[in-house]
Amino acid sequence: MSNRKIIDVISGAHIAPPPIWVMRQAGRYLPEYRELRKSAKSFLDFCYTPDMAVEATLQPIRRYNFDAAILFSDILVMPDALGRDVHFVTGEGPRMTPLGEGDVDALTPNNVLSHLSPVFEAVKRLRSDLPDETALFGFCGAPWTVATYMIAGRGTSDQAPSRLFMYQKPDELAKLLDIIADASAEYLIGQLDAGADAVKIFDSWSGVLDEFAFEANCVQPVKRIVEKVRSARLNAKIIAFPKGAGHFYRGYKEKTGVDMVALDWSVPLEFAAELQKEGPVQGNLDPQRVVAGQAAIKEGVDRIMDVLGNGPLVFNLGHGITPDATPENMDFLVRYVRGEI
Ligand SMILES: Cc1c2[nH]c(c1CCC(=O)O)Cc1[nH]c(c(CCC(=O)O)c1C)Cc1[nH]c(c(CCC(=O)O)c1C)Cc1[nH]c(c(C)c1CCC(=O)O)C2
Numbered sequence: 408m409s410n411r412k413i414i415d416v417i418s419g420a421h422i423a424p425p426p427i428w429v430m431r432q433a434g435r436y437l438p439e440y441r442e443l444r445k446s447a448k449s450f451l452d453f454c455y456t457p458d459m460a461v462e463a464t465l466q467p468i469r470r471y472n473f474d475a476a477i478l479f480s481d482i483l484v485m486p487d488a489l490g491r492d493v494h495f496v497t498g499e500g501p502r503m504t505p506l507g508e509g510d511v512d513a514l515t516p517n518n519v520l521s522h523l524s525p526v527f528e529a530v531k532r533l534r535s536d537l538p539d540e541t542a543l544f545g546f547c548g549a550p551w552t553v554a555t556y557m558i559a560g561r562g563t564s565d566q567a568p569s570r571l572f573m574y575q576k577p578d579e580l581a582k583l584l585d586i587i588a589d590a591s592a593e594y595l596i597g598q599l600d601a602g603a604d605a606v607k608i609f610d611s612w613s614g615v616l617d618e619f620a621f622e623a624n625c626v627q628p629v630k631r632i633v634e635k636v637r638s639a640r641l642n643a644k645i646i647a648f649p650k651g652a653g654h655f656y657r658g659y660k661e662k663t664g665v666d667m668v669a670l671d672w673s674v675p676l677e678f679a680a681e682l683q684k685e686g687p688v689q690g691n692l693d694p695q696r697v698v699a700g701q702a703a704i705k706e707g708v709d710r711i712m713d714v715l716g717n718g719p720l721v722f723n724l725g726h727g728i729t730p731d732a733t734p735e736n737m738d739f740l741v742r743y744v745r746g747e748i
Pocket residue numbers: 429430431432433434435444450477478479480481482483495497499500501546562609611727
């Protein structure tokens with residue numbers, strides 16, 4: 408047993424009430440985040456300034472004493488470190504020049520660790536600033552999800568440009584996924600060495616692929632990262648979030664080798680209970696319930712706890728909290744899950 412509950416659950420323990428943290432727990436629903444954000448030149452500057460990244464990470468811990476803090480950063484620091492021109496347009500999202508002819512070969516994987524050294528500095532400071540019982544998570548994007556932004560140059564609703572790229576340039580895609588996977592493994596090892604207790608791989612766009620493409624573009628690259636990280640750091644705790652994987656959640660833990668799988672809110676609870684027999688699960692409240700208010704939160708939490716509460720569970724939302732959720736509703740969620748109200 409460790410003194411960090413979430414780490415015990417990731418190792419397979421059942422803890423009641425379940426430990427809780429929330430995807431995007433540092434973010435625009437918090438007034439103190441919006442205030443801090445104003446002082447940053449750009450979103451990437453925010454991520455690369457350890458003082459700011461540390462402060463943003465700690466804000467939700469001060470308010471809600473979550474059982475885990477997640478490093479404040481973004482999955483798109485990876486294409487930035489690989490030499491693409493990443494920027495964030497306020498109110499719209501990330502932008503970069505779509506990959507063109509020869510661009511994959513021109514990526515700069517050897518620069519990644521030095522480019523991302525401010526992130527390691529933030530992790531180091533966080534581990535010493537956080538309460539001892541609060542776990543610290545590092546993270547990266549999964550290769551497929553990161554690749555979708557690099558190929559399209561922006562977020563799209565169905566990743567049609569990346570699916571087309573996959574059929575037209577399969578070798579180019581395979582090369583790209585390998586480059587991102589290897590750089591991401593190094594990046595996660597760096598975060599673990601700086602003090603992260605566990606790392607999470609976000610595959611937010613795994614739900615747009617057929618069974619063959621899911622296996623090749625989501626399962627295999629995540630497995631590659633897990634193997635590389637574990638060959639360097641045997642006991643690394645690794646979580647993955649293959650959002651929208653649906654049926655493909657079955658067996659995902661075993662195939663990739665991760666310790667815990669995060670579930671989106673579309674996963675039926677009875678199916679989630681079967682997945683929980685494969686190992687610990689995290690999830691999966693619809694974030695809109697935290698916008699809607701107390702009745703919606705109670706109903707959703709009760710349903711999850713009825714079905715998943717007797718096994719290894721980390722309570723979380725099924726995706727990130729949205730900016731229109733209120734800090735008061737978040738407070739209610741945390742206290743309700745902890746049985747304080
Ligand atoms: C796909 C993805 C991205 N980033 C991330 C993912 C995977 C998880 C998911 O699916 O949500 C991951 C991410 N992004 C952010 C974190 C920080 C840690 C935390 O969860 O609190 C994490 C873990 C901060 C952020 N990343 C971003 C913000 C908002 C930007 C701002 O504050 O100006 C935050 C707090 C920007 C971002 N970053 C990304 C997009 C599409 C956007 C724009 C959409 C939006 O604005 O919500 C890419």
